[in-house]
Amino acid sequence: MKRIPELQMVRLLILSILASLPFLGAVLADEAPIVVEQNRRFVPAAIEVQKGDVLEVHNEDEFFHQIFSRSPGMSLDTDERAPGSITLVDFPGPGTFKVQCHIHPKMQLEVTVVDPDAAPLASSSPVQ
Numbered sequence: 445m446k447r448i449p450e451l452q453m454v455r456l457l458i459l460s461i462l463a464s465l466p467f468l469g470a471v472l473a474d475e476a477p478i479v480v481e482q483n484r485r486f487v488p489a490a491i492e493v494q495k496g497d498v499l500e501v502h503n504e505d506e507f508f509h510q511i512f513s514r515s516p517g518m519s520l521d522t523d524e525r526a527p528g529s530i531t532l533v534d535f536p537g538p539g540t541f542k543v544q545c546h547i548h549p550k551m552q553l554e555v556t557v558v559d560p561d562a563a564p565l566a567s568s569s570p571v572q
């Protein structure tokens with residue numbers, strides 16, 4: 445009989461963890477930009493991320509992909525990545541970076557890294 449309250453505590457704990465999952469998912473989704481590999485394409489093919497963001501690349505195909513970049517400042521050249529794998533990609537700073545797959549040369553991803561703290565461009569002020 446002593447075990448019943450403990451069991452209820454465990455159930456309550458599990459329920460409260462489950463209840464917080466949708467919120468947690470929303471927070472994670474908000475913070476991590478995601479590109480998926482689908483039908484030998486990056487979706488989306490172009491994405492804008494903020495400086496310091498880590499891009500998640502999800503292999504949702506049923507075959508292997510690989511990612512590399514020869515853009516200046518980038519050091520990205522992964523092993524072949526199995527279906528279902530998630531790869532995290534860092535960028536060196538603001539700029540535009542091209543990401544490709546050596547298995548499927550037509551796969552192209554363009555990542556634009558912006559610095560939200562950078563001063564606005566002079567051209568955005570009204571012309572007189």
Ligand SMILES: [Cu+2]
Nearest residue numbers: 509545547548
């Ligand atoms: Cu590929």
